[in-house]
Amino acid sequence: MRCVVQRVKTAKVNVGEEVTGEIGPGILALIGVSTEDTPADLKYIAEKVPNLRIFDDENGVMNRSLLDAGGAILAVSQFTLYGDARGGRRPSYFRAAKPEKAREMYEQLIAVWRALGLRVETGRFRAEMRVSLVNDGPVTILLDSEKAF
Numbered sequence: 001m002r003c004v005v006q007r008v009k010t011a012k013v014n015v016g017e018e019v020t021g022e023i024g025p026g027i028l029a030l031i032g033v034s035t036e037d038t039p040a041d042l043k044y045i046a047e048k049v050p051n052l053r054i055f056d057d058e059n060g061v062m063n064r065s066l067l068d069a070g071g072a073i074l075a076v077s078q079f080t081l082y083g084d085a086r087g088g089r090r091p092s093y094f095r096a097a098k099p100e101k102a103r104e105m106y107e108q109l110i111a112v113w114r115a116l117g118l119r120v121e122t123g124r125f126r127a128e129m130r131v132s133l134v135n136d137g138p139v140t141i142l143l144d145s146e147k148a149f
Contacts (some may be wrong), residue, residue, distance in 0.1 A: 001041040001105065002081040004030040007054050007139035011074045013123040014130045021121030026071030028133050031109065032081025033102040034095050041145035042105055046112040049073070054139050062139070072119040076131055077106045099126060 005027055012022035029049055034041075054062050055069040066073070079102060083091035097105070103125050113120045123129045142149055 001034065001037045001045045001109075001145040002032040003045050003049060003143040004078075004081065005049055005052060005054070005141040005143060006030075006133060007136045008074075009134040009136045011131070011133035013074065013076055013121075014132075015124045015127045020124050020127075020129075021074050021076075023072040023074045023119070023121050025069070025136070026073055026119075027066055028074045028076070028131070030076050030078040030081060030131075031106055032078050033097040033105045034082055035097050035101075036095075037097060037101075037105060037145065042109055042112075044145040045143060046109055048143055050113060050116060050118060052141060054141065066118070067116070072121060073113055074121045074123075075106070075110050075113070076123040076129065077102065077125050 008026060008028050010024055011028040013020050027049065050066045053065050055064040055066065055071070057063040079093060079096040082096035083093055084095065085091040106125060110120050110122060123131070
C-alpha cells in the first residue's frame with residue numbers, strides 16, 4: 001500500500017460541482033492499493049499516517065503528530081500511485097489492485113482512522129476527482145508498506 005501524505009492548511013475534493021470532502025489543517029492522504037497488499041500493509045499505513053511527526057510544536061519543530069495536533073484527514077483513492085513508467089512513456093498499472101480489492105482496503109483504512117477518533121473526509125472511489133490544497137510547508141512524505149522508498 002502506498003500513501004502520499006501532504007500536510008495542508010486546507011484541502012478539498014470535488015466530483016463535478018459537488019464537494020465530497022473538505023478539511024482545514026491536517027493531512028491530505030492519496031492512497032494506492034497494490035495487488036499484493038495484505039492486512040499487514042493496511043495496518044502499517046493506518047498506524048504510520050496519523051503518527052507521523054510532521055506538525056510543529058511550540059518551538060516550531062516538526063515534533064507533533066496529527067493525533068497531537070488535532071487535525072483531519074482528507075483520504076483520496078489513487079490507483080496511479082502504482083503506475084510504472086520505467087519501461088516507456090505510458091505507465092503500466094499492473095501492480096494496482098482491482099477496484100473491488102482496492103475499495104475494500106481503502107474503506108477499511110478510513111474505518112481504522114475514524115475509530116481512532118479522527119475526522120476523515122473522502123473523495124469518491126473510482127470517480128473523476130479534482131483535488132485542491134494549500135500545502136503547508138510544503139511538507140510531502142511518501143510512504144510504502146513494502147518500504148520500497
